[in-house]
Amino acid sequence: MKIQVINPNTSKDMTHSIGLSAKHVALPTTEIIAVCPEYGVASIEGHYDEAIASVGLLELIQNVQSEKMDGHIIACFGDPALHAAREIATAPVIGIAEAAFHMATLVATKFSIVTTLARTKIIAEHLLHEYGFTQKCAKIRCIDLPVRTLEEQEDVAYAQLRASCIEAKEHDDIGAIVLGCGGMSKMVEQLSKEVGIPIIDGVTAAVKLIESLHALNIKTSKWGDYAPPTVK
Amino acid sequence: MKIQVINPNTSKDMTHSIGLSAKHVALPTTEIIAVCPEYGVASIEGHYDEAIASVGLLELIQNVQSEKMDGHIIACFGDPALHAAREIATAPVIGIAEAAFHMATLVATKFSIVTTLARTKIIAEHLLHEYGFTQKCAKIRCIDLPVRTLEEQEDVAYAQLRASCIEAKEHDDIGAIVLGCGGMSKMVEQLSKEVGIPIIDGVTAAVKLIESLHALNIKTSKWGDYAPPTVK
Amino acid sequence: MKIQVINPNTSKDMTHSIGLSAKHVALPTTEIIAVCPEYGVASIEGHYDEAIASVGLLELIQNVQSEKMDGHIIACFGDPALHAAREIATAPVIGIAEAAFHMATLVATKFSIVTTLARTKIIAEHLLHEYGFTQKCAKIRCIDLPVRTLEEQEDVAYAQLRASCIEAKEHDDIGAIVLGCGGMSKMVEQLSKEVGIPIIDGVTAAVKLIESLHALNIKTSKWGDYAPPTVK
Amino acid sequence: MKIQVINPNTSKDMTHSIGLSAKHVALPTTEIIAVCPEYGVASIEGHYDEAIASVGLLELIQNVQSEKMDGHIIACFGDPALHAAREIATAPVIGIAEAAFHMATLVATKFSIVTTLARTKIIAEHLLHEYGFTQKCAKIRCIDLPVRTLEEQEDVAYAQLRASCIEAKEHDDIGAIVLGCGGMSKMVEQLSKEVGIPIIDGVTAAVKLIESLHALNIKTSKWGDYAPPTVK
Amino acid sequence: MKIQVINPNTSKDMTHSIGLSAKHVALPTTEIIAVCPEYGVASIEGHYDEAIASVGLLELIQNVQSEKMDGHIIACFGDPALHAAREIATAPVIGIAEAAFHMATLVATKFSIVTTLARTKIIAEHLLHEYGFTQKCAKIRCIDLPVRTLEEQEDVAYAQLRASCIEAKEHDDIGAIVLGCGGMSKMVEQLSKEVGIPIIDGVTAAVKLIESLHALNIKTSKWGDYAPPTVK
């Protein structure tokens, strides 16, 4: 099977890193195709960035509709253009925020989120509300560093992230932590070891969910709300 | 004062019609600048259409930032790119769905929505949930006609809309009706007369809300979540 | 047009001050008639005060039904007798708490409320819950001073209010602040300047909302829940 | 012990009838003092009626504060002035709507309400929302008869009520029914027999709850929100 | 009348102590039969303990179905097997958590819970959510002592409990406190005196609610969800 992993920002480094994470957990029979748009924004740190990134993201999905892709992952924690993507795709489409939320609730009664900049907290909060997970999330924390720090100053970012996870573990009455950025995916293993509670990364979670849906022969419903866009 | 009324689809007819509605209720001192993107989608009837239309919409807002516009209206009932627009604008930005919801709750305990195609009902439902108005909306009805029918077959559309409003009045335990499409704006006066309960149109409601905020000297908050997009 | 601004407590000083605030933002064509009951309570600082004040308040609305008033404002932050007032009025009736909440959500993702005595916090909390704004309000703060201090020791009250607003700005993850008492209306301009984020006052907000509904020709719905009281 | 049962409307017949219902279930050691205000409204069928009735109701509670009353019941299904009453009373105060809701949830997963006029449905709906019982109530039904019909045309009212209860039993997926008016109290026994599922009347339920609180030595909390009204 | 008070753990000491509390508030005409299972768990401090204890608990209810018991109390704060018990009982069944929550909301706008071990907080939280009382509970506190400390080191436990109640009173913006364990029942009187706000114990509350339902002739509904288990 083939999964298109879309990093909606234009950072090739992050795309590569996300692709590696995805491959790391994928089945041997799963081909991971990690892509990012040619144009758009270098990192997604707000609603405007999301809106701009959505066009390139959707184009990437449309371009492969003839190639029998078996699933698409939107590898940005705001799940931008998720409903739109489901309208144009025939295979399942999963956002990494929802993927992480679903997984977290399977192993803990409550989780905290650790994201990048403070301003992205509202995006996570809106998603929790939309998906129905508001009461499962104890706290949304941030490390107050721009997304690109995860590539450019990995050590600094990791140290902050680790500190924030430990604080969450000690103070939030939780059982698990959700990483609030696709760029953190590469750090999930090390963090899990050091923090000592389940740390959930949406990229890897989404890969397994797509594989699961594929095995169950479940595709995006084309009956009703996710029918293809109307032709004008 | 100057209000930019943005019809996010590319229909010049609908833009013109929406502009007329806006002018009809604006103060004599308010200049209405009705615009639509040059490219995008001819009508917005789903999440994909919204995502695509958002780029042109945001561009229109960005282009006038130096012109001291006093407010922006997103004249599509899904309030597409609302949060994004607030990040880039300094003046207030209002979506016509939220405008209509706010006004409706001021004169009735409950309202119903009448929208166009069935598939747009989920968009209204998500907005109600996000804004906190779920319990104020008794039912979301649709006339099952494409948006462009409102321009191309106005009589047919009006008849359906009128019938649906009357059904809502009789069966939904409501006090008011919200029109679920910017293209219905021109019909609000006639409908109000014929249906006999308050019919709320978001375009005209938004004009008055922008004028209100202007008079109160309240602008989009630039503290926190709606700060300008980060520079990469 | 004519708007009756009702201060439901018996303080003529506060009525005068509220009237000035209202006039300050009203259109030149709007006549503001600021009134208060002859009997009742000197300030409203709890549920009992609200209940007692409601009778005088409703009487004031009934007395002007023949005068073609175009709107009524209930200038007390608990929105006392709001639904009752809508049953007897034909023009729109707006409470200052709801007015402020609606406006705040148009310019910020979240707001805090700053009210007077701690015991009035529960009233604000109930209103947020009833109106659907619970998730938009980050925190309800109080300055722990009686309402009348706003008249009698304006400087003390202002200093407290300013301090509380600044604390809210720094700690509550908000974009705007709602003032939780009609008597604070006169301080909104100065506070806005000093605090540097949108400060919303319900009195002035309500004036503009009434003018808006008037321009839109929308009145309190007399279909269903707000029909005139039954005749016994 | 002594319980003041307040019928907030001025109907002496209904007051008498409610008093009889209360006595019917009270302990031999409980004295029931059924009263109604001298002035106010003859029946409570909306928010305005509630607001007007509240003053007389509160006066009746205040007048007996020196008499060591052990509890007060507000025998109108809208629980008018409940929070206000708790501020001025030292003994517990219970509304018949809340009393009935609490009892119903102890014996059934869901209940329906049968009230009088359609316009009183919104009052019940708001109370369910405020108290937290929205999800426990399957449907609010009405018999579309004025409150006074319960006194003046008892047979007609009973027949309607019985029919509505049977419909609720058959169609609402419920286990119990709550009667939505103090005036229906006298019919609860006969209805229970004929309908064959638990029918809950708030008047009798409230009597037992007051007796329960008394036995537990629990009074209205004077710490915080229900402290006595501030002295001006 | 006869009430079966079931302590679902196997501690005879706690059963005796709970029985005494129940008798203390019961009517002279009420016979209290305090029982516990012969096998199961010595204390209930988590979901597993609850599940194991449920079988013995249900057996105790089944064994007395022929004896015309008038009510059953599940004297463990997690209300284990409550719905199951209602299926097999004909008389009312009440859990002590729900009993306490209902009573608390009758005398205060908000309450805090003080329970034993931190891990039992999630159980209380789930119950609040299921019953609809989430917004009425300000905070769930714990004394971080095992349940059996309430028997074995009563002084230590009492001191902790008292300290926690006082902290709740000072910091939680509440009017009442709910005790989160059947074993705390014996301490409620002393605590009430020392803390000075209403302290609600579920055991005694449940006794009075069962007596109330009995006096009202209301039994567990056998129509619908609580019908007897199907025979296989």
Add this chain to the structure above:
Amino acid sequence: MKIQVINPNTSKDMTHSIGLSAKHVALPTTEIIAVCPEYGVASIEGHYDEAIASVGLLELIQNVQSEKMDGHIIACFGDPALHAAREIATAPVIGIAEAAFHMATLVATKFSIVTTLARTKIIAEHLLHEYGFTQKCAKIRCIDLPVRTLEEQEDVAYAQLRASCIEAKEHDDIGAIVLGCGGMSKMVEQLSKEVGIPIIDGVTAAVKLIESLHALNIKTSKWGDYAPPTVK
């Protein structure tokens, strides 16, 4: 890897059938061990059945703790003893109701549930509320046949189920259907073909979720609420 699939009722036929379904979707490297308790109830059709079945279910999980099982599935739609099982297991534990809900929300905006007897609807409703999916479920339907009919009169059951699914598709404004009983698992493929929208079965969904968690190296959190039961 090894997954223990527990059918909590004692029907060996259903256990076998559920095991087959599980194997059908499992990876070649996954060993499915389908088991049921030796004692308990023949089918689970209410809360009492759930409580009784829980003990055997938990015993089966405890018995294999030394065998390095990689996951446990509770193959009954009420997810009985789910939290308890997570306390005693070290590997992940998943209920088939939650599994199905999670998967359904990944491919459709809304789903309906089709379950067996009407009395089991309340169980599904409570789960939706606890998990946060209430707003994603349009309707809970039932085929009004006992669980064992799924084994004993497969044709009759299938016909009813198919009819109910088609009705849901036509009338519920949904995109997917969740099967509300483990015994329906074997029918999911045929139903999907005949109904033409995604039909989600919890047994197969849970298998893939356990495999996913295993691949991600995520286990039940032992930090906090799901720590092992306390030793008395």
